[in-house]
Amino acid sequence: MEDTLDYVGKPVPRKDGPEKVTGRARYTVDIRLPGMLVGGILRSPHPHARILNIDTSQARRLPGVKAVITAADTAGVKHGFVETPRYPADQDPLATDRVRFVGEEVAAVAATDPYVLAEALDLIRVDYEPLPAVFDPEEAMQPEAPEIHPSHPLVKEPFSNIAGKTETQWGDVELAFEMSDYVRQDRFESHLRTHGYLEPQATVASFEPGGKLRVWTSSQGPFIKRAKLARTLGLPYSAVRVSKAWVGGAFGGKIDLFSHEFCAALLSMKAGRPVRIEASREEIFTAYRHGQPLILEIKTGVKKDGTIMAQKIRTVNNCGANRGSGVVVIFLAWGFVMLPYRLPNLKYEGYAVYTNNPIRTPQRGHGAPQVRFAVESQLDMIAEELEIDPVEIRLKNARQSGERLPNGDNVHNCGLTQCIEKAAEHTRFREKYGEKYGRGRSQPPQTNEQTPSGSIRRGIGMGVSAYFGGSLIYPNSSSCVVKMGEEGGATLLTGAIDIGQGAETILSQIVAEELKIPVDEIQVIAADTETTPVDIGAWISGSAYVSGNAARVAATQVRRKLMHLAAEELGVPVEELDMAQKSVYMVRSPEKRLSYRQIVEASIRKRRGDSIIGEGHWRTMRDEPTHPSLASTKGRWSENYAFDVQVAEVEVDIQTGHARLIRAVTAHDCGFPINPLLVEGQIDGQVSMALGHAFMEELLMKDGRTLNPSWLDYRMPTAHNTAISEYIDVITEAYKKDAPYRTKEVGEGYVSAILGAIANAIYDAVGVRLVSTPFTPEKILRGLGKLT
Amino acid sequence: MKRLIELTVNGELHELAVEPQATLLDVLREQLGLTGTKEGCGTGECGSCTVLLAGRPVLSCLVLAMECQGQEVTTIEGLSVDGRLTPVQQAFQDRGAVQCGFCTPGMVLAATALLTENPRPSEAEIKKGLEGNLCRCTGYNKIIEAVKLAAESFNQK
Ligand code: FES
Ligand code: FES
Numbered sequence: 001m002e003d004t005l006d007y008v009g010k011p012v013p014r015k016d017g018p019e020k021v022t023g024r025a026r027y028t029v030d031i032r033l034p035g036m037l038v039g040g041i042l043r044s045p046h047p048h049a050r051i052l053n054i055d056t057s058q059a060r061r062l063p064g065v066k067a068v069i070t071a072a073d074t075a076g077v078k079h080g081f082v083e084t085p086r087y088p089a090d091q092d093p094l095a096t097d098r099v100r101f102v103g104e105e106v107a108a109v110a111a112t113d114p115y116v117l118a119e120a121l122d123l124i125r126v127d128y129e130p131l132p133a134v135f136d137p138e139e140a141m142q143p144e145a146p147e148i149h150p151s152h153p154l155v156k157e158p159f160s161n162i163a164g165k166t167e168t169q170w171g172d173v174e175l176a177f178e179m180s181d182y183v184r185q186d187r188f189e190s191h192l193r194t195h196g197y198l199e200p201q202a203t204v205a206s207f208e209p210g211g212k213l214r215v216w217t218s219s220q221g222p223f224i225k226r227a228k229l230a231r232t233l234g235l236p237y238s239a240v241r242v243s244k245a246w247v248g249g250a251f252g253g254k255i256d257l258f259s260h261e262f263c264a265a266l267l268s269m270k271a272g273r274p275v276r277i278e279a280s281r282e283e284i285f286t287a288y289r290h291g292q293p294l295i296l297e298i299k300t301g302v303k304k305d306g307t308i309m310a311q312k313i314r315t316v317n318n319c320g321a322n323r324g325s326g327v328v329v330i331f332l333a334w335g336f337v338m339l340p341y342r343l344p345n346l347k348y349e350g351y352a353v354y355t356n357n358p359i360r361t362p363q364r365g366h367g368a369p370q371v372r373f374a375v376e377s378q379l380d381m382i383a384e385e386l387e388i389d390p391v392e393i394r395l396k397n398a399r400q401s402g403e404r405l406p407n408g409d410n411v412h413n414c415g416l417t418q419c420i421e422k423a424a425e426h427t428r429f430r431e432k433y434g435e436k437y438g439r440g441r442s443q444p445p446q447t448n449e450q451t452p453s454g455s456i457r458r459g460i461g462m463g464v465s466a467y468f469g470g471s472l473i474y475p476n477s478s479s480c481v482v483k484m485g486e487e488g489g490a491t492l493l494t495g496a497i498d499i500g501q502g503a504e505t506i507l508s509q510i511v512a513e514e515l516k517i518p519v520d521e522i523q524v525i526a527a528d529t530e531t532t533p534v535d536i537g538a539w540i541s542g543s544a545y546v547s548g549n550a551a552r553v554a555a556t557q558v559r560r561k562l563m564h565l566a567a568e569e570l571g572v573p574v575e576e577l578d579m580a581q582k583s584v585y586m587v588r589s590p591e592k593r594l595s596y597r598q599i600v601e602a603s604i605r606k607r608r609g610d611s612i613i614g615e616g617h618w619r620t621m622r623d624e625p626t627h628p629s630l631a632s633t634k635g636r637w638s639e640n641y642a643f644d645v646q647v648a649e650v651e652v653d654i655q656t657g658h659a660r661l662i663r664a665v666t667a668h669d670c671g672f673p674i675n676p677l678l679v680e681g682q683i684d685g686q687v688s689m690a691l692g693h694a695f696m697e698e699l700l701m702k703d704g705r706t707l708n709p710s711w712l713d714y715r716m717p718t719a720h721n722t723a724i725s726e727y728i729d730v731i732t733e734a735y736k737k738d739a740p741y742r743t744k745e746v747g748e749g750y751v752s753a754i755l756g757a758i759a760n761a762i763y764d765a766v767g768v769r770l771v772s773t774p775f776t777p778e779k780i781l782r783g784l785g786k787l788t
Numbered sequence: 789m790k791r792l793i794e795l796t797v798n799g800e801l802h803e804l805a806v807e808p809q810a811t812l813l814d815v816l817r818e819q820l821g822l823t824g825t826k827e828g829c830g831t832g833e834c835g836s837c838t839v840l841l842a843g844r845p846v847l848s849c850l851v852l853a854m855e856c857q858g859q860e861v862t863t864i865e866g867l868s869v870d871g872r873l874t875p876v877q878q879a880f881q882d883r884g885a886v887q888c889g890f891c892t893p894g895m896v897l898a899a900t901a902l903l904t905e906n907p908r909p910s911e912a913e914i915k916k917g918l919e920g921n922l923c924r925c926t927g928y929n930k931i932i933e934a935v936k937l938a939a940e941s942f943n944q945k
Contacts, residue, residue: 017881020889021873021896023824023864030823196924198828198836198890248826248890249924281829500888500925677884681926685887688927711833711922719918719928 007512008735011677012519015505016246016498028202028218028245033274036204037066037110039267040117040277041260042124043287044099044106047356047704048133048146051097051106051126059109059123064116067270068124069263070107071096075234081256081325081361086631087164090149091322091359093232093262099128100148100321101358102704103287108263110275134161135704137295137318137353148321148354154631161354163319164327166334168633170406171345176310180301182385187297188374189772192699194290195363196692196716199248201284205264206274213269215242217261220250221497221537223475226529228257229265237529244527247499251689252362253289254499255539256325285709290699291363292329293318294370298378306386306393310345313337317360319352324359326352329367331630335637336371336752338406339466340416341397346406348633356704362539364689368465368752373773376463376756381769389433390462390760391424394645398464401732407628409637412742413732415669416464416643422728423462423645423667432460432649433764455655458662459765463646463757467749468638469671469742470542470620472627477619478547479533482511482554484612488582488596489521490558495535496547497527501747502678503543507551509674514555514737515562516579517596533615541745544674545640546618548743553616556738561612565603566594642744644668646687648757652765654784657777659762660723661691664754667728671744672735679746684725686751692717693751694758694775793857797822798866806853813837813848816863824864824893828922835921838894839863845901847920864893867900876900879938880931887925895921899935907942909935 019025056068071094080089095106107124111117132146139145140161151162177183203217213235219225222242230240247254260277268275279288299312315333319326330350338346383393398416405411424430481493492511496503508522525532536546559579566584567574570592577584585593594602603610621639628635649663664687673679696715700707708714733742755773763769768783781787790805797820806815813830816822816839828834830849837849840862867874873881876899886892895918902909902917909917914935915928923931 011884013881013884014886016889017886018873018877020886020892021864021877021880022868023822023893025889026823027826027890029827030817032821032823196922198834198888198922198924199826200828247888248828249888251924281831281833502887681884681887681930684927684929685925686927689924691927710831711829712831716922716924717927718920718922719915719932722915722928722932725927725929 005513005735006516007509007519008674009672010675012505012509012675013677014502015508015519015524025246027199027248028204028216029199029278031204031216031245033204033206036274036276037112037271038114038117039108039110039264039275040121041105041263042107042121044095044102044104046099046128046130047102048131048148049099049128050131051095051099052129053127054107055125056107059120062116062120062123064112065109065120066112066273067110067267068107069266069270070094073266075232077232077234079228079232079257080323082323082327082630086154087323087327093259101356103358104321105259105263108267110267110271133356133704135355135357137316137355140353140355141351148356163323163352163354164330164630166330166350166631166633167348168334169347171310173310173312173345173347176345177301180309181304182382183299183301184382185297185299186378186381186771187295188377189295190293190370190373191773192290192293192701193363193693193697194285194699194714195251195253197249197251197253200279200281201254201258201260201288202276202278203261203264204274204276205268207268207272211239213240213265215240215265216245217242218245218247218254219497220255220499220539221535222527222529223495223534224255224537225257225261227474229261232257232262233265241530244497247497250499251364252366252539255362282709285699285714286706287358289324289359289361292326292360292367294329294333294367296371296374298374300378300382302382302386304386306383306388306396308341308343308397311337311343312347315350317350317352318355318357320355320357320359322359323352325362326360327630331633332367333371334633335468336368337375339641340399340464340643342399357701364686365748365751368467368749369690369693369755372463372465372752373755373759376753377759377771380760380763389430391420391429394420394462394464407633407637409639411641414641414643415730415732418730419643419645419667419669422730423647423665426728427460427647427665429460429462429647455653457652457654457765458649459652459761459763460647460649461757461760461764463753463755463760465749465753466641466643467541467745469640469642469745470536470540470546471638472621472624473540475534475536477617478535478550479615479617480547480550480554481533482558482614484558484596484600486597486600488517488600489523490515490517491523491525492551493525493532494547494551495527495532496543497538499538501538501543501682502675503538503547505678506544506674507547510548510551511555514552514559517582541748542620544743546620548674549618549740550616553618554614557614557616558612561603561614562596562599565599569594569602640671640742640744642668642670642746642749644749644753646750646753646757648754648761650758650761650765652762652780654766657781659695659775659780661694661758663724665726665728666750667730668750669730669732669744670746671733671742672731673729674743676729680727682746683727683750687723687725687754688717690751690754691721691723693773694755696721698774791854793854795856796860798862808854810853811849812839812851812853812856812861815853816848822863822865826890826893828890835898836891836894838897838921840897840901845898864897867896874900875941876903876938879934879941883930883934883937885926885931885934891921891923895923895931899938903939903942908939
């Protein structure tokens with residue numbers, strides 16, 4: 001008998017909505033503690049320099065200054081996004097003898113007010129000896145380039161500044177190229193973009209008498225922050241408590257440890273008072289961690305019918321002054337290449353290269369947008385050459401359910417073919433694509449913009465992407481506790497953090513479903529390293545799956561206890577009972593029922609005070625020891641993969657070169673959508689972000705300095721820059737009560753396919769093939785031969 | 789040198805000693821503890837600090853507190869009466885127009901001001917009314933839908 005679902009799969013409005021629309025939601029920047037000081041950071045003005053001396057004496061003497069710290073005050077422990085034997089931690093929380101990028105943290109001050117703080121930072125004297133610097137990754141690889149860090153000892157080529165290399169292959173690429181009917185090689189480049197979270201990076205730290213460090217910080221997971229803070233401060237984990245504040249957007253930009261977090265903590269320890277550090281928007285643009293521009297060289301061989309035979313790929317990542325997540329991106333780039341399409345032969349190498357730019361971090365998609373832009377563009381180039389339509393070539397190569405990936409993972413349910421077909425059908429892709437519609441045909445504009453219609457060309461394009469859902473990185477797993485309340489509601493304790501994606505709502509829905517308690521009556525206590533169990537975090541695309549299953553298991557335990565006790569009380573076997581509306585009833589005579597309130601009372605009476613608590617745990621790939629090797633890609637990566645197809649319709653003005661996204665259709669296999677309203681929100685947000693990346697946003701840097709460190713000059717989409725966003729859910733999983741299920745990721749994959757789709761649509765509209773992002777009027781006009 | 793000003797915030801009269809360079813945003817957040825008003829940039833680019841000054845939306849990070857002497861300010865905390873959400877707040881909640889929520893107070897106030905002035909805005913007018921407010925999470929579509937929905941319930945009253 002299929003269970004009817006009451007709470008999951010339903011567009012339940014967010015639980016945190018009322019708090020947020022009334023301004024009551026408390027973010028890190030809203031926390032006020034008695035005696036709180038304001039902290040700030042002195043940053044390097046040089047892209048590369050030796051530090052000869054730091055003199056803080058004048059700053060220390062300034063009235064109102066309560067603490068000043070430099071590297072000399074730290075425990076000397078390094079940290080890094082990746083901390084493995086091959087890639088040990090390489091970042092100092094405060095620079096020691098050298099700075100390697102403009103904005104690197106050199107000293108920090110805590111003062112009684114922002115005015116004193118500014119003066120104190122001014123009074124710190126640092127003597128630098130500037131060193132030669134290098135900013136372009138391919139220049140930095142040259143043997144004679146200035147050395148930022150020694151090249152990785154295990155990389156044998158004579159390149160400089162290699163932070164890490166990923167290398168893998170299968171099959172016989174050269175032979176496969178020989179057997180191909182058509183082979184081509186292209187180079188694609190992507191540009192520097194940033195997250196653009198609205199809430200600035202901020203931390204409040206309070207070192208309390210007795211030795212407990214309390215921390216609130218804008219993050220994507222409190223447990224990883226606790227681990228890194230404790231280690232760099234030389235404290236046991238138990239002495240650090242990171243607690244919840246709402247997070248005003250993150251998109252990958254708030255995962256690993258940031259110096260301001262370390263400094264707020266150390267300043268509080270020194271001053272004996274709470275310290276708040278809030279980054280200015282300018283600091284975020286100039287000194288914080290952005291996404292990662294990739295250079296991809298792709299050689300692909302295909303059969304006449306479009307079957308992909310082999311790919312040879314070389315990736316170069318400009319990874320900034322330290323390793324950051326640069327060595328993760330070159331690993332992931334491999335993964336995002338091999339996921340959606342069958343690829344019998346591959347040779348892949350990726351280099352992460354140090355440059356004198358700020359350190360890099362994941363940005364929504366973590367390499368997938370760059371990779372899919374390249375692969376999807378090239379696939380259309382191939383299709384055109386072979387005179388196959390873009391839909392056909394994708395269908396030909398799409399992975400199918402149950403297929404084993406070259407790394408040994410199984411894709412399980414894979415709705416990619418269905419996604420391609422549905423997206424094509426929904427958008428009437430085949431009718432619109434090519435000569436009949438696009439490709440230079442004059443079109444009346446769809447928008448009510450004041451554009452002379454004679455110059456508008458319309459085009460349609462398709463892109464495909466796939467994404468993993470959870471991998472094994474500290475803290476690896478999630479646990480949840482569900483406890484019954486005396487009135488028959490329940491409380492969920494979870495370490496998950498809601499960064500806007502709706503974690504608290506989704507987990508509540510799962511508990512509500514398992515227990516048939518309305519979502520409103522599920523209270524959530526979240527994201528506190530002390531009072532809530534461990535959680536994998538909101539940055540490995542496994543939140544809904546890993547934490548969701550932990551919540552489900554915990555609720556299931558409660559469910560069993562409720563059922564068994566009710567069976568005992570009613571004197572019937574459990575099999576004859578079911579639950580609804582906060583009570584257990586007999587299926588054959590539903591008037592025989594016990595409310596949860598009665599059951600909890602009975603449990604306390606009969607089970608020696610058992611007030612009915614359940615616990616649940618989940619770890620993806622249960623027996624796998626750890627994440628796959630970043631260097632060799634060996635080892636399992638994930639146990640569920642999401643697939644999506646996006647179709648872009650664009651308008652290009654051949655007079656001005658302006659292109660715009662008019663409509664985006666996302667057909668996606670997201671497993672089971674726990675909350676379709678939130679899934680839509682994730683898709684819309686990603687389409688918008690991709691639109692920004694495609695047409696508007698670029699962080700411009702010269703010699704390591706940011707030229708446009710404000711939203712006035714770094715243009716993010718506004719209410720005027722929207723596209724119609726439509727969704728087609730391809731549901732490949734059922735939600736089964738009491739049974740594990742595979743929700744798939746929805747937060748990162750849908751920013752990726754669309755980028756390639758847009759590039760392909762521009763080509764369809766005006767015949768201009770763009771091989772680098774962003775898609776500026778200049779590039780389009782150049783492609784049209786109107787600019788030289 | 790601090791100066792004394794009078795400010796009516798959400799219907800309550802306050803007498804405040806403010807620094808000459810303090811913005812209205814500083815005073816609301818730091819002195820009055822009204823942290824519902826957000827600071828996304830501090831330089832007039834994001835709209836998250838939007839409040840109503842004499843009923844008109846302003847960027848409180850660009851307004852000096854001293855200039856507000858004797859005026860009335862409405863912040864996000866002053867919108868809902870008796871814990872009931874306003875039509876705009878309710879529509880944001882129902883339509884999924886809220887994600888991280890950091891832009892939300894500013895958006896809600898900008899939308900409220902728009903609908904007070906123009907109860908039947910066209911889509912273009914809604915976009916115009918919200919153009920100064922950045923949202924990174926939602927891509928705006930659901931926010932625009934929410935404002936349309938709120939307009940309907942405004943007009944039914
Ligand atoms: S904080 Fe005022 S506009 Fe951004
Ligand atoms: S909801 Fe996050 S910025 Fe708008």
